[in-house]
Amino acid sequence: MTQQTLIELLDSRVSAALAAVGCEGAPAVVQVSGRPEYGDYQANGVMGAAKARKMNPRQLATEVVAKLNLEGIASKIEIAGPGFINITLAPAYLAAQVQHALADSRLGVPQPAMQRVVVDYSSPNLAKEMHVGHLRSTIIGDALARVLRFVGHDVIAQNHVGDWGTQFGMLTAFLIEAEQGGDSHVALADLEDFYRRAKQRFDEDEAFATRAREYVVKLQGGDAQVNVLWQKFLDVSLHHCEAVYEKLGVGLKREDVRGESAYNPDLAVVVKNLQAQGLAVESEGAQVVFLDEFKNKEGQAQAYIVQKQDGGYLYSTTDLAAVRYRVATLKADRVLYVVDARQSLHFQQMFSVSRKAGYAPATLSLEHVGFGVMLGEDGKPFKTRSGGTVKLAELLAEAELRAHALVSEKNPDMPEVERRVIARAVGIGAVKYADLSKNRNSDYVFSWDSMLSFEGNTAPYLQYAYTRIASVFRRAEGFDATAPVVLGEEAERQLALALARFADALQSVARETMPHFLCAYLYELAGQFMRFYEACPVLKSEGAVRASRLRLCELTARTLKTGLGLLGIEVLEQM
RNA sequence: CUGCCCGUAGCUCAACUGGAUAGAGCAACGGCCUUCUAAGCCGUAGGUUAGGGGUUCGAUUCCCUUCGGGCAGGCCA
Numbered sequence: 076m077t078q079q080t081l082i083e084l085l086d087s088r089v090s091a092a093l094a095a096v097g098c099e100g101a102p103a104v105v106q107v108s109g110r111p112e113y114g115d116y117q118a119n120g121v122m123g124a125a126k127a128r129k130m131n132p133r134q135l136a137t138e139v140v141a142k143l144n145l146e147g148i149a150s151k152i153e154i155a156g157p158g159f160i161n162i163t164l165a166p167a168y169l170a171a172q173v174q175h176a177l178a179d180s181r182l183g184v185p186q187p188a189m190q191r192v193v194v195d196y197s198s199p200n201l202a203k204e205m206h207v208g209h210l211r212s213t214i215i216g217d218a219l220a221r222v223l224r225f226v227g228h229d230v231i232a233q234n235h236v237g238d239w240g241t242q243f244g245m246l247t248a249f250l251i252e253a254e255q256g257g258d259s260h261v262a263l264a265d266l267e268d269f270y271r272r273a274k275q276r277f278d279e280d281e282a283f284a285t286r287a288r289e290y291v292v293k294l295q296g297g298d299a300q301v302n303v304l305w306q307k308f309l310d311v312s313l314h315h316c317e318a319v320y321e322k323l324g325v326g327l328k329r330e331d332v333r334g335e336s337a338y339n340p341d342l343a344v345v346v347k348n349l350q351a352q353g354l355a356v357e358s359e360g361a362q363v364v365f366l367d368e369f370k371n372k373e374g375q376a377q378a379y380i381v382q383k384q385d386g387g388y389l390y391s392t393t394d395l396a397a398v399r400y401r402v403a404t405l406k407a408d409r410v411l412y413v414v415d416a417r418q419s420l421h422f423q424q425m426f427s428v429s430r431k432a433g434y435a436p437a438t439l440s441l442e443h444v445g446f447g448v449m450l451g452e453d454g455k456p457f458k459t460r461s462g463g464t465v466k467l468a469e470l471l472a473e474a475e476l477r478a479h480a481l482v483s484e485k486n487p488d489m490p491e492v493e494r495r496v497i498a499r500a501v502g503i504g505a506v507k508y509a510d511l512s513k514n515r516n517s518d519y520v521f522s523w524d525s526m527l528s529f530e531g532n533t534a535p536y537l538q539y540a541y542t543r544i545a546s547v548f549r550r551a552e553g554f555d556a557t558a559p560v561v562l563g564e565e566a567e568r569q570l571a572l573a574l575a576r577f578a579d580a581l582q583s584v585a586r587e588t589m590p591h592f593l594c595a596y597l598y599e600l601a602g603q604f605m606r607f608y609e610a611c612p613v614l615k616s617e618g619a620v621r622a623s624r625l626r627l628c629e630l631t632a633r634t635l636k637t638g639l640g641l642l643g644i645e646v647l648e649q650m
Numbered sequence: 651c652u653g654c655c656c657g658u659a660g661c662u663c664a665a666c667u668g669g670a671u672a673g674a675g676c677a678a679c680g681g682c683c684u685u686c687u688a689a690g691c692c693g694u695a696g697g698u699u700a701g702g703g704g705u706u707c708g709a710u711u712c713c714c715u716u717c718g719g720g721c722a723g724g725c726c727a
Contacts, residue, residue, distance in 0.1 A: 082666095106666065109673090119669055122707075132707080156670055157707060200727080237727075335727095361725055370652055371723065383725045390727050419654060420722050447655080448720085485689065513663065517656060518720075524676090525662060529689045531675030532663080539689050547686055583666060595664070598674085605690065614686045650689075 078185050080578040081172075082106070082116075084148070085162060089118045092143040096135065098124040107576070114151065114161035115572055122158040132158030166562040169571040173560045176574065177630050182637060184578040186227035187585075193231045193401050194220045196413035197320075197327055200237035201312040201334070202246060204266040205319050205467040207457055207521075208415075211446045214507050214643060215515055216413035217325045218590040219444065221641045226585045231405055234327050235397065236316075238309050238334035242270075244291030247304040248283065249273035254304075263311045267466065295339075309334075315468075322471050323503060324643045338396035342388040345395050346381050354432055360384035364428050369420070379424045391425060398429045402439060409440040411588060416445035416516065444588045447518035449510075457521050471503060477527055478502030482650070497650050501535050502527075504644040508534035511642050512594035532598045534644055537635060540601035541646040544632040547613055549648075551625060558622030566603075566610040567627060573603040574630050577638070590642065597638045604631045 079087065082105055089103035101124035108117045121139055125132035136158040143152060143160070150165035176183035196216020199209045216232075224230040249272065253259040262269050276283045293301040313332065320327050346362055349355035355362045362382035369377035381392045401407045412422060422443035429435035449457040459465050479498035486494065509526035512533075513519045529535040562568045580596035583589070613624045636646045 102667075104667075104669085106669090109665090109670065113670075117669085122669080126707075159670070240726085359724070363724070369723080372651060374652075378724050380725050385725085387725085389725070393727095415721095415727095416655065417721055418727075421727085423654090445655085481689085517663090520662065522662075528676070533675085535689065536675095539687085543687060543690085550686065579666090587666080589666090591664085592666075595666095595674095602674090606692095608686080609682095609691050612686070649687085 080582055081575055082579045085116055088145055092139045095142040096138040114163040116162045118160040136160055166568050169575055170560040170562050172575040173571050173630055189228055190408040191229045191406055192223050193233055193405055193407040193410040195233045195235050198235040201309055202242045203270050205316055206464040207449055207470055212413045213325055214510055218511055218642050219588055222581055222584045225641055226581050232331040234332045236332055236334040239336040241291050243305055245273050245277050245287040246308055247301055248287040248290045250304050250308055319467050335393050338393045341396040342392045345392055349432055355381055366424055366427055379428055394425050398434045411442050411444050413444045416447055419445055446515040450518050450520045452522050474502035474506045475499055497647055500645040500647050504534035507644055511590040514591055537597055537601050538647055540604050541635045542650050544628045545648045547628055554625050555622045560626050561623045564611050566607040570603045570607040570627055573600045574634055577634050
């Protein structure tokens, strides 16, 4: 039935009307109205079209409206101000949309042309334990992957873990000592501590440092014994990551891991290829690609180093090899790099080289999905009281602890088992939602109090809205699950309208890679539901009205559950 | 020096290819529970969108400039 989202539908109709009055190609500019008196949607394109053709905008708007076919869709079309077209949707149309969504497992979300999208996210350094610096990439990337997948794209998650580099020589050298001492299992239990002790040995013991350097060479040379140790270390580290993913409700699996080391065989090939194309040249002993579009301090073309003086490769080379893999093997149409905004320049340069070298065809979209840093409530980078990095596992444990205290306060009589389940969903949900609900471009202030205040635009508010509906259905007993939806009250119409906007919210998230659009949508939906809930008794109403309201409740619940699920946040039947 | 990001209510944040009177939450104040979970709803108050120019029917949004904050810029990632 619906192959377009609401905005797409209105846009195409207004565009057709514009074309019918001689304004082919003029953008309709349909968007949600800013205020209730301007209807549900407004088309702003007439003013621009009139200007371009030196016409009177009001006059043109009148002509467009005369040709505008919204039969069965709109109940009111008005011209206002200098040439706005305000559209109010018909209750019967919205009711039909609700019924259509209810009948569809995908809630009526239309499928766009499918793309294969590679989402590169989380990508922790396996030498150390995951810390708060990995949180944003992990949950933003996971949310984007889920949304893109739901919308209908073929998503390939890539966990570009740091599993290569000189530090692994030190770690494997230390591991062999631990194995000889028979306490490797214990030593590896705390990766952070393991790293610290290895580093200490490295700094204090010259013989160990020398051995560590030899191990790097052995590792790179494919030495079997060192390789086994290295693999063992990676396995332990990945298990730790997986425990964090499990706790976070992040869908990354072992098969999504494709670390830096996976590209080793292609690094020399990439450099040779860049040289052959005349892109890479020697400079100060290193192999570099000069990029005119980026200037260095002297105003000269900036050098993008692909091979060091000593012959070693860098992440720049690895990333180029990864582009080749993602194009040639994964057949990607679009690649998203969910990485710290501080690496913005690196990605611009890397994308530029990829294009010039022909690794990235013009049809491939390469996007750096950057994000700001996490700040403490003092506005400074988020650290422990003593100034250390905060382990992700510890942060999540604290979230559950704090949520548990709040749940216990609200529900002292609830069994402990249930309180734990709720604390987990609420605590983890609060941490994730607090992050996802903000524009990822800016730094954000991490505040336990505001994310767990359970008021406003927070995960608990949305989870609570869901439990209210769950409660209604627990008490509903008999009702007609196929009853028609009838929108009598304004609160019902507003709720239906909010429900009908779900597809547009998802499309904008998929297009702009902005998870906070979905959060804003869900908050709006939950707010509309709360208003409906206050204004329109469900169980105490009767007959067709009761049945219709239950259907609205059902779709609201499913939309909240699906939407929160796409953010990686669980819902609860009770809280 | 150059480039990128940011600056919106006391605080945390929105504002969808430039749209109408810049919106929420917290904090403050005032209402609403013998009726489906009050972790809720309704209302009041709070703004020179850092400052100044420009583009136009219209600018938080685009351009220039100043100030302030963050980050990046040849062998870490």
